[in-house]
Structure formats: structure tokens, C-alpha cells
Amino acid sequence: MSAPIPPPSGKTEPHAAPSRDVHARPGRPVHAPVGKHGLDKVHARADGPHVPPRTAKVVLALLRKELLVELRTLESIPGMSLFAVTTFVVFHFALQQNTVSGQEAAGILWVTILFAAMLGINRLFVADADQGGFDGFLLAPVDRTALLLAKAASLLAYLLVLELVAVPAFALLLLGPPLGQALPGLLAPLALGDLGVAAIGTLVAALAVRTRARDLLGPLLALPLLVPVVIGCARASAPLFELTHAGGVPLRWLGTLALYDLVFGLVAYAVFDFLLED
């Protein structure tokens, strides 16, 4: 054995009983040794045990962090919005039509929103996976469902901003009937569509981000699951885009959308914890 190595500062010094040692356990033997191996080291936390935060508080903390990171990086929302506007321009020229209406218009709007949403879905967990955010979250004494709720809420926020850009751009570039007449009725399909995309998108993104082929796997899993959402939204919106403004929103399709959202919301809630497990 080589010459002894001097211990780092404080290593062999007997520690005075920490003034804030609130963890002294009842039943601790009074003859307990002190010093290097003494129980004065035991549970000497600075300010005692912390009560785990409420889930709502965690969701807000996560959401705040999500939006702050997006605000700094601008990785999702600008890309989604630009993609949507560019797609409408492409449709404008590809269809060789100045205006579209009815089912055709609804289909173009919702397919474009779906593909634009995929850009956001693909990026949803990337910062967490690449920068250790998952580990930081998993080490905290919190309900893991908070991450699902916060991510879905942030995706919902991205979709809202996307639609604030995409719907007026769609009206400007392609839509035949005036947007004003369709807009009040369009709010319900937009809201239900966004909820479905947020629930399914968050679920799929959490699943895909831990794989090597996450950029490929995300769309491959999400698109089939989102087809019913697109169908429901397009069918619900089509009457609003008729030149004659034939009628209101079909409640049957709104009900179908709501049911689909509910089912996938529950599925996401049930399986999300397992997706975070090793």
C-alpha cells in the first residue's frame, strides 16, 4: 500500500451536531458514536423533508418551462405556421383554383393542420430527451401524469397559435366563402380537433422520443391514429365552408370527435407512466 493520502478538508473532523438537523430519529441510541462515522452525519439535510408539490403546481411549472424553452428556441411554432402557409400556397397553385369550398376546403384545411402539427409533435420531447430533462423530472417526487398534462397543454398552445395563422391564411389564399360566416361554427371542430391531436400527439411523441428512429416513428404512429380526428373535423367543418352556407355544424361529428378525444385522453392517462419507465 502506498503512503497514506491526506483526507479532504473536513473528512476526519468530528462534526458538531448540525443546528438544523431535524431528522434526528426517535429511538436513536444515546451511545451512538460521533465523528467520522457518527450519527451526526445521519440525515443531516439542510432544511428538512420537503412536502411533494401538488400536481397542478407541477403542471404549471412544467408548462412554464415548456413555453419558455419554445420562446427561446422558436423550434416549433414558427416552423408549424410557415409549413401551413406554404402548403396553402402550394395547394393554391397545384389545384389551379382561386377558391375552394365545401368538403374540398375542409379537407385541405385539416390535412394541412395535421401535417403542421406533426412538426410540433416530433419536437415535443426532444429537449427533454437530449438535455436530460426526463431524468430531472423522474428524480422529482411528483405525479408523472403532470408531464402528460403539461406537454398536452403546450401542444394545445402551439396548435392554437398555428390556427391563428393558418385559418386566416387559408381564407386568404383558398377559401371561397367569407371566413366570417364560417368562423363561429368552426370554433367547436377546431377545439375538439386540437384536443385529439394534443392527446394522441403527446402519447406518440413520448413513445417515439426514446427510440433511435424517433423522427420516423412519430409520424408513422401518429398519422393512422389521427385519421379519425381529421375525418371528424373535416366532416364537421364542411357545411360551414359551403358557398351557400347550407347549415350548421353536424352534431353527430362533434359527438364522435368528443368521444374519440375522451378515449385517447384516457388511454394516454393510463399508459403514460409506463412510457416513462426504463
Place this chain on the structure above:
Amino acid sequence: MTDLEVQVAPHTALADRPAALALSGLTRNYGERAALQDVSLRLPTGDTLVAFGPNGAGKTTLLRVLATLLRPHSGSVVVLDTKLPDDAWRVRGRIGLLGHESLLYRELSARENLRYHARLHNIGAERVEEQLSAVSMSARADEPVRTLSRGMVQRVAVARATLHSPELLLLDEPYANLDPAAIELVEPLIGAESECTRVVSSHDPGRGLAEADLVLGLRGGRVSLLTDSASVGPDAIAELYR
């Protein structure tokens, strides 16, 4: 010493104290490769275990299992009186992990990162300022982490890992990227002065042995050495790397 010549010395000093860690036959695989195989040890509360071993020996895997981030595939793991993985939720929040990754968002500032972690642990903002001050990062706390040097990022990571005053510190090469002054700065938080139970992964026999109460040597995921720090010298540690 070969892989099969396991030197396990009894580390019985004060063994009557409660165990912070009790591992028995811990095995963890990555696919078909065993990253940890049949690791058994007991670490009394308040002591420091230093794990040595070449790259890929299983040190980081051991820390991640203890941190509840990886599930053991067989064997028994009890951390702070909590059986893993079944009751892992009980122990989260009592563990501080300082790994190779800082667990900090690069686009956020040090202060924003610490406040985010403080909210996850239900800790007040004043604790964040205390920690920033403790690692001497208050002056640059509002700059994005991506603009900080690696040493500064490591200091902020130390502040993050100890923000919630954990009982058990899991430190993966904690002094990497730190200059001597910074090492002195973080010593009260993660060194012996922290008074926490510690598991430290190290490649530095000098510092590691000085810090250790119990020394663990790993090779290929197996225990090659497990003994009191007084019973082992740098030569035996160097042997692990040959």
C-alpha cells in the same frame, strides 16, 4: 488481479448503524449484455462509497439504478429503507444525482433551471439564490446555460443536485471539468462536509480513496474489489484498469 479474484474484505466498522444502501445480487442488463452482475454490498448511513473501474465497468449503471432511473433486473436493492423498484416513489426527492449530463436546459438560464427544479421539489425561490451563491454563480445566473463554460455548467449542476438537500448523493465523476478553486467551492455541497450518504464514481484513486469509507471496484459489471478504504491503496485501484 483477474476478474475472478474478487477481493472482498469485511467492512464491519459501525455496521450496527442503519444501512442507507443494501444491495444483494443486483443484476442489470442492456439487451444481452450484463452491465451489472451480482453486486452485493451494504453502506451505512452517512458513509461514502467510491466506485472505481474502467469505462463500461458499470459505475454509471449502478448510480442510475440507485437513482431509480433504471430498474434492476434481478437481486434486491434497498435505498434509504425503500425497496426498489417497487417503492421507488418513496425515495425520489431524497436522492441527488449529479451525472455526466447536467440535467439543465441549455436555453434557460441557471436561475430559471434551478427555479424549475425547485418547483418540482416544492422548494422556495430563496433556496435557489442560496445555491447560486454557494457555487458562486449569482453574477451569471441569468445567462443561458449554453453560453456558460463546462466548469460553470458543472457548478450549476451541483447546485441543482443538492437543491433539495438530499440524504443520498449519487455523484458520477463529480469533479470533472472543475478547476481547483471550483472543487473547493462545491466541497461543502457534495464533499464529505455535505454530511450526506454518498456514492461516488471516480477515476482518481488519490481523491477517491481519501473520500471513501467503502471502496468498490468494478470490472465488466462484476465486483472485483469491495473493502474498507483503509485496506486498499492506489496500486490496487490502478490494477482495476489494467
